[in-house]
Every structure is written in C-alpha cells, then in structure tokens.
Amino acid sequence: MQVIGCAYTYNISQKVRSRLARRKNHSSLNRDFSFFKKIERPSDIARGGESLRLNPNAKKHWYEPELAILLGENYQIIGFALANDLTAADIELGNSTYDGKCWPGSLGLSDEFVDMDVDDIDIGLKIEREGKIIYDHTYSTQRRRLEFPALPSKIIECHRKLVKAGMLDKSKDIDTSLPAGTVILAGTGLITPPKYYAQTGDIVTVFAENMRALVNQVAL
Numbered sequence: 001m002q003v004i005g006c007a008y009t010y011n012i013s014q015k016v017r018s019r020l021a022r023r024k025n026h027s028s029l030n031r032d033f034s035f036f037k038k039i040e041r042p043s044d045i046a047r048g049g050e051s052l053r054l055n056p057n058a059k060k061h062w063y064e065p066e067l068a069i070l071l072g073e074n075y076q077i078i079g080f081a082l083a084n085d086l087t088a089a090d091i092e093l094g095n096s097t098y099d100g101k102c103w104p105g106s107l108g109l110s111d112e113f114v115d116m117d118v119d120d121i122d123i124g125l126k127i128e129r130e131g132k133i134i135y136d137h138t139y140s141t142q143r144r145r146l147e148f149p150a151l152p153s154k155i156i157e158c159h160r161k162l163v164k165a166g167m168l169d170k171s172k173d174i175d176t177s178l179p180a181g182t183v184i185l186a187g188t189g190l191i192t193p194p195k196y197y198a199q200t201g202d203i204v205t206v207f208a209e210n211m212r213a214l215v216n217q218v219a220l
Contacts, residue, residue: 001042002182003068003109004155004174005085005101007034009146009187010139013064016191022094033146035155036101037174038085038185044104048212051219053105054198058088061198064188065125065206067141067148070113071182075152079113082123082206082214085185086198105219108204109183112212118148121208123189127196128203135196139189148186152178 007027008014017028027034039045046052054061064085072078085107092100124138146154159176162168175182198204202218 001039001045002175002179003038003045003107003185004182005036005038005185006146006151006155006187007036008032009144009151010189011143011145012139012191013188017093020089020093026093027097031158033154033158034097035158035174036098038102038107040102040104044107046105046108046216047111048108048214048216050108050216051105052084052086052108052198052204052216053103053219054086054200055088055091055100055103055106056220058091058100060088060090060194062087062089062192062196063125063127063198063204063206065123065190066188067118067123067186068109068113069148069151069184069186071152071178071184072180075178077149079115080118080211081110081113082208082211083110083185084108084204084206084214084216085188089197107185108206108214108216110212110214114211116210121210124205124207125190125192126205126207127192128205129199129201135192137190141189143189144187146187151184151186155184 068083127135
C-alpha cells in the first residue's frame with residue numbers, strides 16, 4: 001500500500017511553515033506544492049483505536065487532520081476517508097522533511113473509504129487531554145487552493161521536476177504510475193497552536209459529517 005502526502009493544498013499549511021522554517025531550502029519557501037512518501041509499510045499505519053506514536057527524536061509534534069483519497073485505475077478517485085498526519089514539526093522545519101513526516105506510527109488512517117461529495121465539508125480535530133476536551137476546531141474543504149482530482153498529476157509533475165533538478169531523496173521511492181490502491185493525503189487546513197502540540201496520552205479524534213470518525217491515542 002502506497003501512501004503519499006501532499007503539502008500546501010491549503011494556504012495556511014504553507015504560510016505557517018514558511019514563517020517557522022529554519023532552513024532556506026524548505027519547500028514552503030520556494031515551492032507551492034510538495035509531496036512525501038508517508039509510510040514504508042502498511043503495518044506503520046495506526047488504524048482507528050490504535051496508537052499514534054511520537055517521534056523519539058522530536059520535541060514538538062502537531063496533528064494534521066485531513067482527507068485521504070483512494071485512487072482506482074487511471075488516477076480516478078474512488079473514495080475518501082479521514083486521516084491524521086502526525087508531524088514532528090521541529091525536525092521537518094529545521095532539518096529534514098522526510099524524517100519529520102515519516103516514521104512508524106506517524107499516520108492515523110480510517111479503514112472506511114466512502115464515495116461522497118467533499119467539495120464543501122468541515123474536517124474537525126478534537127484533542128482530549130487528562131479527561132478534558134482542550135481543542136475542538138474545524139476547517140472547510142472550500143478553503144483549498146488545489147482541487148482534489150488535480151493532486152495525482154501534481155505529484156507526478158513535481159516528481160519529474162525534482163528528478164531533473166537532482167533534488168530527490170527518499171521521495172524517489174514512490175511508484176509514480178500511482179496504481180490503483182494508492183492513497184493520497186490531501187493536506188490540512190488547520191495547524192494547531194503550540195499549547196495544543198501532541199503529548200503522550202492525548203486522545204485525538206478527526207471527524208467529518210457522514211464519515212467514520214478516526215480516534216487514536218498518542219504513545220511514545
């Protein structure tokens with residue numbers, strides 16, 4: 001199973017990263033689209049009820065609630081599910097995008113994909129800590145700057161440009177034919193403030209109307 005994350009589908013994701021990035025070659029500073037290979041194997045995924053796992057080399061993690069897109073043949077979208085793209089922000093912004101995005105247990109992903117209209121729905125994030133709801137916010141998919149059906153071609157285009165520029169690292173491992181069964185993470189329109197960064201023991205829910213909520217607890 002191939003899971004590819006997309007960056008900057010929503011403006012807020014790029015704006016926050018460009019403000020916080022500590023390295024001049026971070027993609028948020030010089031590109032309007034980027035991608036990464038989120039997992040190496042299906043066992044790296046935290047399904048509903050399983051544990052998201054913090055990166056032991058990071059101090060700051062944030063949750064990214066988003067849609068996951070399931071591709072059929074010829075890049076056709078055949079379903080949507082909810083996902084939580086856990087990010088080690090201090091590593092991604094200061095050192096390595098790949099290492100700050102991709103480690104076992106960094107992806108929460110629902111196992112129920114549904115065929116529905118997602119042009120104008122609210123995606124929500126709820127954080128429960130020590131028995132109290134400390135965060136409960138949503139964003140609308142209407143705020144996206146890229147259309148979801150355009151993401152496969154954007155991945156392929158970006159991959160070709162990186163190859164030509166000799167800039168590929170572990171993102172070169174993706175199958176750019178994007179075979180049926182490929183899952184694309186469609187990016188987030190919500191970045192949590194520092195007081196809500198991930199902590200061990202958090203119970204985190206990604207939710208949207210007419211979709212199965214994704215609930216994970218956070219562990220080391």
